[in-house]
Amino acid sequence: xxxxxxxxxxxxxxxxxxxxxxxxxxxxxxxxxxxxxxxxxxxxxxxxxxxxxxxxxxxxxxxxxxxxxxxxxxxxxxxxxxxxxxxxxxxxxxxxxxxxxxxxxxxxxxxxxxxxxxxxxxxxxxxxxxxxxxxxxxxxxxxxxxxxxxxxxxxxxxxxxxxxxxxxxxxxxxxxx
Amino acid sequence: xxxxxxxxxxxxxxxxxxxxxxxxxxxxxxxxxxxxxxxxxxxxxxxxxxxxxxxxxxxxxxxxxxxxxxxxxxxxxxxxxxxxxxxxxxxxxxxxxxxxxxxxxxxxxxxxxxxxxxxxxxxxxxxxxxxxxxxxxxxxxxxxxxxxxxxxxxxxxxxxxxxxxxxxxxxxxxxxxxxxxxxxxxxxxxxxxxxxxxxxxxxxxxxxxxxxxxxxxxxxxxxxxxxxxxxxxxxxxxxxxxxxxxxxxxxxxxxxxxxxxxxxxxxxxxxxxxxxxxxxxxxxxxxxxxxxxxxxxxxxxxxxxxxxxxxxxxxxxxxxxxxxxxxxxxxxxxxxxxxxxxxxxxxxxxxxxxxxxxxxxxxxxxxxxxxxxxxxxxxxxxxxxxxxxxxxxxxxxxxxxxxxxxxxxxxxxxxxxxxxxxxxxxxxxxxxxxxxxxxxxxxxxxxxxxxxxxxxxxxxxxxxxxxxxxxxxxxxxxxxxxxxxxxxxxxxxxxxxxxxxxxxxxxxxxxxxxxxxxxxxxxxxxxxxxxxxxxxxxxxxxxxxxxxxxxxxxxxxxxxxxxxxxxxxxxxxxxxxxxxxxxxxxxxxxxxxxxxxxxxxxxxxxxxxxxxxxxxxxxxxxxxxxxxxxxxxxxxxxxxxxxxxxxxxxxxxxxxxxxxxxxxxxxxxxxxxxxxxxxxxxxxxxxxxxxxxxxxxxxxxxxxxxxxxxxxxxxxxxxx
Numbered sequence: 001x002x003x004x005x006x007x008x009x010x011x012x013x014x015x016x017x018x019x020x021x022x023x024x025x026x027x028x029x030x031x032x033x034x035x036x037x038x039x040x041x042x043x044x045x046x047x048x049x050x051x052x053x054x055x056x057x058x059x060x061x062x063x064x065x066x067x068x069x070x071x072x073x074x075x076x077x078x079x080x081x082x083x084x085x086x087x088x089x090x091x092x093x094x095x096x097x098x099x100x101x102x103x104x105x106x107x108x109x110x111x112x113x114x115x116x117x118x119x120x121x122x123x124x125x126x127x128x129x130x131x132x133x134x135x136x137x138x139x140x141x142x143x144x145x146x147x148x149x150x151x152x153x154x155x156x157x158x159x160x161x162x163x164x165x166x167x168x169x170x171x172x173x174x175x176x177x
Numbered sequence: 178x179x180x181x182x183x184x185x186x187x188x189x190x191x192x193x194x195x196x197x198x199x200x201x202x203x204x205x206x207x208x209x210x211x212x213x214x215x216x217x218x219x220x221x222x223x224x225x226x227x228x229x230x231x232x233x234x235x236x237x238x239x240x241x242x243x244x245x246x247x248x249x250x251x252x253x254x255x256x257x258x259x260x261x262x263x264x265x266x267x268x269x270x271x272x273x274x275x276x277x278x279x280x281x282x283x284x285x286x287x288x289x290x291x292x293x294x295x296x297x298x299x300x301x302x303x304x305x306x307x308x309x310x311x312x313x314x315x316x317x318x319x320x321x322x323x324x325x326x327x328x329x330x331x332x333x334x335x336x337x338x339x340x341x342x343x344x345x346x347x348x349x350x351x352x353x354x355x356x357x358x359x360x361x362x363x364x365x366x367x368x369x370x371x372x373x374x375x376x377x378x379x380x381x382x383x384x385x386x387x388x389x390x391x392x393x394x395x396x397x398x399x400x401x402x403x404x405x406x407x408x409x410x411x412x413x414x415x416x417x418x419x420x421x422x423x424x425x426x427x428x429x430x431x432x433x434x435x436x437x438x439x440x441x442x443x444x445x446x447x448x449x450x451x452x453x454x455x456x457x458x459x460x461x462x463x464x465x466x467x468x469x470x471x472x473x474x475x476x477x478x479x480x481x482x483x484x485x486x487x488x489x490x491x492x493x494x495x496x497x498x499x500x501x502x503x504x505x506x507x508x509x510x511x512x513x514x515x516x517x518x519x520x521x522x523x524x525x526x527x528x529x530x531x532x533x534x535x536x537x538x539x540x541x542x543x544x545x546x547x548x549x550x551x552x553x554x555x556x557x558x559x560x561x562x563x564x565x566x567x568x569x570x571x572x573x574x575x576x577x578x579x580x581x582x583x584x585x586x587x588x589x590x591x592x593x594x595x596x597x598x599x600x601x602x603x604x605x606x607x608x609x610x611x612x613x614x615x616x617x618x619x620x621x622x623x624x625x626x627x628x629x630x631x632x633x634x635x636x637x638x639x640x641x642x643x644x645x646x647x648x649x650x651x652x653x654x655x656x657x658x659x660x661x662x663x664x665x666x667x668x669x670x671x672x673x674x675x676x677x678x679x680x681x682x683x684x685x686x687x688x689x690x691x692x693x694x695x696x697x698x699x700x701x702x703x704x705x706x707x708x709x710x711x712x713x714x715x716x717x718x719x720x721x722x723x724x725x726x727x728x729x730x731x732x733x734x735x736x737x738x739x740x741x742x743x744x745x746x747x748x749x750x751x752x753x754x755x756x757x758x759x760x761x762x763x764x765x766x767x768x769x770x771x772x773x774x775x776x777x778x779x780x781x782x783x784x785x786x787x788x789x790x791x792x793x794x795x796x797x798x799x800x801x802x803x804x805x806x807x808x809x810x811x812x813x814x815x816x817x818x819x820x821x822x823x824x825x826x827x828x829x830x831x832x833x834x835x836x837x838x839x840x841x842x843x844x845x846x847x848x849x850x851x852x853x854x855x856x857x858x859x860x861x862x863x864x865x866x867x868x869x870x871x872x873x874x875x876x877x878x879x880x881x882x883x884x885x886x887x888x889x890x891x892x893x894x895x896x897x
Contacts, residue, residue, distance in 0.1 A: 022464045030420070030462055035412035036405020038587070040538050041619040045831035048538060076405035089403040096395050096797050099805060100263025101402030102409060102538040102587030127839045134831065136538050136588050137263045138808035139801060140842045 005069045009034070010078025020066035024058075025049045027065045028075060036076035036105045040134070047133030050106035051075050057110045059132075076105035079112065088112050091150035092143075099137030107133050111147045120151055241324070242371040243296045244317035245274065247362035251345055253278060253285050255314060258298030259306050260290045260559055261396075261585040262537075262593070264861040265798035266306045268394045272795060273311045276382055276389040277318030278358070280345040287397065290561045290583035300560035300594060302685060304760040304859025307794065311857070313375065320376045328367055329356045384792045384853045393797030398585065409587050410557035411542035415612035418544065419448060419459035421605045422470040423615065425625060429680070429824030430482045437476035441469035449473075450608040457605045459613050481824070487680045488822040493529045497633050499678035500654045507673035508662060516648030516669025520639025522708055523648075527635050528697035529886045530656060531818035532628040532681055536836055539587025540622040545602035546612035552579045556599035557586035564596035568603055590809070591685035592626055623829030628819055629686035630679060632656030634697035639669075644709035646720050651698065655679060657690030660759040660866065663698060665720040681821065687806070688862035691759040692813065692869065696887055699755035699870030703877060713754060713874060714739055723758065725852070729787040730756045730765040732848050737767035737785040743878070749774070750782075751879025755870035761858030762790035766807070766867035768843075770875040777895035779876055781811055781843040788864050789850035791857040796849060803847045803864040810868030812837045816888050 006015045009032060016031050023042075028034045028051070037060055040048030044062035051060045052074040079086040085093075088111050098104045107130065114121060114129040121129070126147050135143065246254040255274040261267040267287055275282040288294055290301075298310050322342055329347040330337035333354055341348045345358045361367050384391070401407035426433070433456070441458055442449050447469040450457040458469035487495040517523055543556035552572065558564050561581045569576040581599070598615045606613040617625070632655045639648030649667040658674035674690070686692070706716035714734050721727050734740075734754065742752045749772055756765035766786040770779055784807050793799055816835035820827040828834045869887055877883050880894055 018462075019464060022462070026463050029412075033414060034405075035408060035414070038409075038539070039411065039616065040540075041831050043619065043830055043832060046538065046619075076403075080404055085400075085403065092403045093395065093399055096393075096399075096801065098396065098399060098402050099265070099801055100538065100586065100588040101396075101399070101407065102263075104402045105405050108403060131839045134538065134836060134838065136536055136590070136809070136836065137801075138805040138837060140808060140837075140839050141804045141845055142801060144839070144842070 003066060005065050007068055007070075008072045010073070010075060016065070018065060021064050023061050024051070024063040024065045024068050024073075025060035028060060028073075034075050034077050038102055038105060040103070040106075045132070045134075046103075047106045047110065048103050050109045050133070052109055052113055055113065055116070057113045074109070076108060079108065086112065088115065088147070088150045091146045095142050095146035095149050097139060097142040097146035099135075099139045103133060103135045107135070107143055111150065114147070115151055120153075121147075123148075239296055239313070239317070239375050240372055241317055241321055241375055244314065244375060245321050245371070247321075247358050247367075249359050249362060251284060251357060251359040253280065253358070255285050255287050255318070256295040257287060257289050257310065257314065258295045258561060259310055260301040260561065260583045260589075262301070262559070262587070262589040264306075265396065265795060265802065266301065266310075267398065267585065268396050268798055269306065269311060269795050270314050271397055272389045272392070272394055273314040274318045276387060277315045278322050278345070279342040280358070282389050282394055282397070284345060289585070291580070292561050292565045292582070293580045297562040300563055301589075302559055302591065302594065304762075304862050307790075307857050307859040308761065311794065312381070313377075315381050316377055316379055317375045319379045319381055320373075321371070323376075323379065324370055324373070325358055325361050325367065328361055328364070328370070332356070387792075390794045391792065392795070394795050395797065408584055409539055409542070410544070410555055410584050411539055411587075411614070411616045413544040413555040413584065413614065415544055415546050418546075418612040418614055419461060419609055420463035420466045421457050421459040421602060421613045421615045422463075422466045423601050424456035424458075424470060424474060424477065425621060427479055427825070428481055429486065431479040431824070434478040434480050436473055436478075438473050440476070441473040444469050444472070448609045448611075450605050452604060452608060455601065455604055457601065457608075459605055459609050459611075463616075486822075486824050489531060489818065489820045489827075492532070492631050492680070493633050495680070496631060496655045496677040500633075501676045504675060507671050509671050511669035513648060513650050513669050513671040516667075517637060517639045517650070519641065520648055521642040522640040523637065524701070524704055524708055525635075525637045526701060526704060526885060527633060528693075528700065529634070530630070530632040530693040530696070531886070531888060532631045532683070532821075533686070533813055533817040534623055534626065534628055534819055534834065535588075535590040535592025535686060536622070536834070537588030537590060537592055540617040540619060541593065541598040541626065542614070542616040543596070543598040543602040544612060544614045545599065545606040547606055547610075550574070550578060552603055553582070554580070554599045554603055555582045555584055556596055556602075557589075558583065558593045558596040558599060559589055560594060560596070564599050567596055567600060571600060571603070572607070590687045591629075591689065594685055595627065597625070619831065620829045623819075623834065624826045627682040627684035629689070629813075630656040630683040631681075632690070632693050634693060636697055636701040638701060638705050640705060640709050644711060646705060651694075653690060653694055653697075656693045659689050660691035660694045660757060664723050664726055664758050665702070665717070666722055667720065680824075681819070687809065688759060688865050691757070691863070691866050692810070693887065695755070695757040695759070695866040696814075696869040696873070699757065699867070700873050700883070700885065703753070703870070703874040704883060707877075712743065714743075717756065723763075725763045725789060726756050726758055726765070729763050729789050729848075729850060730754070732850060733765040733767050733785050733787040736787070736846060736848055737783075739767055742769070746878045748772070748879055751875040751877070753871045753874025753876070753878055755867045755874060757863070757866045759863045759866060762788065762860060762863045764788045764864050764867045766871040768868070768871040768875050770872055770879065772876060772879050772894055774880070774894055774896040777892040779815060779872065779889065779891050779894070781815075781841070781872060783844040783846070784868070784871075785846040785848065786864060786867065787848035787850060788860065789852050790860040790863070791855045792853045793849055793851045794857055799849055799860045800847050802861045803849070804845055806862070806864035807845055807847075807868055808837045808842060810865040811841060811872070813887055814869035814872045814889060815891070818888050
């Protein structure tokens with residue numbers, strides 16, 4: 001039996017009528033097109049689907065949408081303020097802390113929550129907070145650097161690129177001139 | 178028909194080619210509105226494209242237009258058939274184009290892996306992008322630069338050699354005249370000239386003159402990864418799209434006998450597809466498709482094989498028993514029989530490898546859409562053109578009616594060569610009459626994707642009375658011949674790789690067989706060093722004339738402080754080293770491990786790895802690749818093992834299959850050696866091969882116990 005669920009997602013009030021047991025992850029991706037939240041395992045053991053639910057890192061693949069009723073959700077799409085990135089997003093760019101990037105949104109959200117709670121975490125605290133997140137490219141070292149950097153310690157990596165100025169090349173074969 | 182190239186202007190972020198499908202809805206009017214003034218080179222292209230496709234990859238006379246487009250706003254589109262899956266090809270190929278065009282790397286927008294837009298550069302595998310695909314990109318860019326310079330020279334009536342090119346601007350210093358690439362791109366003559374073939378013999382910029390190559394460059398679309406804007410294959414959404422699930426057998430070899438699909442069919446919105454061996458369920462929500470699948474699966478009856486299938490516990494005996502010994506040819510130097518007979522000391526040992534999974538964070542995914550008999554598929558796989566052929570063959574349609582786009586995807590590690598999800602999505606989309614997304618679950622990925630092969634590796638070695646290695650006999654059963662031969666100087670050698678009968682589907686992996694072969698070789702070298710009573714570093718150096726390996730081995734040892742730390746080994750704290758070569762690069766690692774004999778646990782405290790793959794093209798990315806190989810290598814060394822019995826996986830989940838996590842990371846010191854005397858080789862795989870043997874050797878140094886399997890059973894170290 002479908003139920004009506006209301007959520008506040010990235011500052012916007014949303015509602016959906018759906019099966020109460022449907023994973024929050026599916027609702028975010030399929031109903032709201034917020035595909036930045038990733039499916040990694042469906043068993044709550046890789047962290048790719050992490051969102052902030054009332055500020056707390058939450059595994060959306062094992063959270064029923066009904067459990068998020070009337071709650072506030074932040075996904076990766078809601079972190080930047082317009083064109084201004086969140087400091088943790090900036091730090092991930094500075095540290096070059098992504099390879100394939102599939103785990104990146106979940107990593108960033110958990111790091112944001114950690115730094116809100118502990119602005120200057122020790123390495124051990126970072127590792128404890130992040131241990132539920134898997135990166136298979138195994139970019140753990142640079143992710144750790146990024147979080148230290150966001151906390152105000154450590155140095156980024158001198159490098160070029162990453163914020164390409166061109167948006168798209170579109171070639172079409174169905175346009176007549 | 179006309180192909181039009183254009184580029185957006187004034188928009189900040191690169192758009193992945195995954196969004197290119199949006200063009201299907203574009204009318205000419207909206208197209209112009211969308212792109213504003215960005216419309217640039219307009220040329221008749223269909224003929225050239227079709228011709229290029231027929232002739233396939235690596236064609237010498239690929240036209241410039243097949244590789245590069247210049248745009249009015251000064252940006253440049255470069256085209257590559259390679260796939261980005263985290264290994265760094267997007268940055269590297271952008272650097273290659275930027276270097277030879279003399280423009281900043283941000284000015285290049287790389288279009289990858291879209292069969293309607295890019296040349297067929299072959300499958301992305303084997304560390305081949307660096308040696309095989311970077312040079313053609315550079316040749317195209319250098320050809321374009323020369324051509325544009327010549328146009329400027331002709332226009333100004335000066336010698337081309339008197340012109341300088343920098344940041345996309347051609348300058349005649351004597352008169353101060355300047356032209357930009359964007360200015361030249363407006364001329365029809367330039368557009369026509371881009372029809373000429375790439376000059377494969379053109380001089381490329383020497384390493385000493387590199388400005389963009391050799392610099393640390395972040396992935397060009399990194400910003401889209403940190404904002405969630407990038408659409409991975411599993412994020413593609415098409416209008417009217419359904420989410421599909423596929424019925425899987427309960428075990429390998431099981432055949433569907435009967436199934437009642439009525440319950441699934443009666444569910445609102447669910448489309449049931451039953452066609453040959455495919456039973457699929459598609460619905461507007463994944464949740465509904467899964468419910469339909471579960472309802473139908475409960476009614477399914479299956480025929481299973483009675484014969485007992487091997488398990489992870491019997492696999493090595495099974496592979497050895499079925500080894501196709503005698504088939505194929507051994508590589509022989511000297512006479513192994515003579516060498517072993519002459520030896521004062523002979524050792525024989527067997528090493529084993531478990532099957533492991535690649536476990537990319539993004540499981541296989543694809544979206545397929547049919548429009549007017551044309552099929553478009555967005556998929557996460559390594560070979561866009563191979564996928565296109567597979568799809569065309571499956572549906573009996575010409576390849577030109579199939580377009581495959583590989584959006585930058587979530588990891589592969591050699592595990593995504595097959596376009597499984599693409600085929601499934603296309604079949605279901607055809608039957609459903611709507612676009613369908615098929616995204617494998619983690620359990621499907623753990624069960625129905627292919628595996629890194631299990632193996633049995635048999636080694637025999639002989640030392641003479643002075644402790645010199647004089648005989649080396651090495652056979653890999655089932656895992657393959659990569660890095661099979663020994664790089665050490667031994668007079669009598671026999672190495673061979675023989676097939677067997679793998680009960681599980683097996684295929685490529687990061688450095689594939691080289692990891693197992695190097696684990697066995699470098700562990701066995703350690704055993705021989707111990708038998709000879711010589712320090713493992715000295716023993717290796719005494720048999721090693723390969724200067725490149727010597728150089729990284731000595732660098733890693735010095736940086737790590739090998740000699741002193743080797744002397745201070747305790748039963749709880751060991752150090753070990755290993756080296757090796759594969760795919761044109763060389764690697765050496767020193768590690769420190771802590772051994773907990775009470776719990777039977779191995780903890781890697783520190784890894785110092787030196788790596789050399791020729792001139793370094795992107796040091797930031799190469800560091801990431803080496804770090805990644807070190808940590809991924811620890812997984813295969815210590816924990817990862819696919820467990821199975823009677824055709825069923827016993828650990829198809831992250832709860833049961835242990836991969837490296839944050840808590841496992843050691844202190845890591847990466848030493849990159851920049852060797853500018855040779856061409857660049859790829860660096861995303863070989864750094865993995867030194868890790869497992871270095872760990873095993875360190876465990877031996879601490880405990881005297883030799884662990885001869887991957888993963889290493891920590892339990893064997895348990896002391897009560």
